[in-house]
Amino acid sequence: MTTYIYGIVRRSHPNPPIDMGGIGDPARPVRSVTGGELSALVSDAPENLRPKRNDLLAHQNVLSEAGAAGPVLPMRFGSTAPDDKTVAAVLEERAEHYSERLEALEGKVEYNVKASHDEEAVLHRVMGENPEIRTLTEANRQAAGGTYEQRLRLGEMVVQAVQAREAADAVEIQQELEGAADAVSVGPQSSGWLANVSFLVARDETEEFLASVDKLRGDHPHLDLRVNGPLPPYSFVEPGPAPHAAQTAGH
Template sequence: MAVYVYSITAAPHAPDLHGLTGVGETPAELRTVCAGPLCAVVSDAPEGLRSKRRDLVAHQAVQERLMAAGPVLPLRFGFTAPDDDAVRAVLTERREEYTQRLTALEGCAEYHVKAAIDEEVLLRRILQETPEARRLNDEIRAGSTRPELPLALGELVAHEVLARHQALASGVVEALRPHTRQERVSEPTGDDFLNISFLVDDEHRQVFLAAEKGLTHELGQEFDFRLYGPLPPYSFV
């Protein structure tokens, strides 16, 4: 029978699964599949599993319980294997890789940062601080009917928005990077100019959080700065 795989841990960290439920409309019992120094936390895979909130919460709860007891390699929601033997085979085949990764993640958590700036504020700054943009805007506002002006202004503003987004993202990363072990950058979505995950160890966690708080204060209310964590290190498995 197919099994749903939640995460991989070191065998000495015997996971306490009491009170946790698995994914699915009728959750199957959680159990461990072990091979040598590694264990995988699994349950029977439900049929037709979809990413409903109930199941996402159950998946995350398993990761957080395991993370509290020691390092964990969390798998993304929806990962399945054909059966327990297939799980054992992978644990055996990739034993060295998984063991090294668990050691590297000891005492670490993931923090995810997203950031955006108010669009009207940014456009106002561009028109005020970029002479050519200000000139083109003034001509349009003065009633010029030259058809090339709006296009030229639009292209200039788009270029400035991109450049300023990149500069802002770089500034945020440079401020936080000294207090982290690793980082993983993802493509920003929506209005965000930054979408990044940091791996932070226990020793630097408070310094990292203090730096983030100071950065938020420095950027001001026109920025939408979001910090998520501590999280299981999904981005660093």
């Protein structure tokens, strides 16, 4: 029977979500596989496992539940092993590495912040900052929208200004929030956000972090900020700079 792995906890975890419903339909009950001082939260893997929404949510819920009582290293969705024995062997083999990570993440949660522009508000802002765009807009308006070339020229200038603002805002978002966080991980840019950044925040400092977000929101009405958390520390499972950290937040 193939084994599905949700995450890794200490063997001494005070309240692992044993018997909680995991992935699959019907939901496969969560159990633990122990190797040395570590335990993996696992369940049987359903056949033909696919990244379906319900299964993604089940994965997430098991990890949230485990994380509420002690540190957990979340696996990326979809990890399976041929059997429990293989899982136990991996735990023992890399015990030192995982124990170090669990210690580093103790008492910490992830907050993911995604930002996009409120289009109307950012256009107001860009016009305010750029007299040339204002002038050109006015000229086009007088000329019933302007010629194709005029419209193209205005649009090009506006797009450049908006893109510059996206890059500047991405940097600023990170700068404004990293002070309230222990670590930062910049997510992939391809998802269509001007910023997609995760912050590792101590559980007892989440209020300060959220206050920083509120302040950022108040100071920048043209930003649409989406905050999700507290989450299992998906973006902080590897030590040091996370794989994405080398990228800048802009594009």
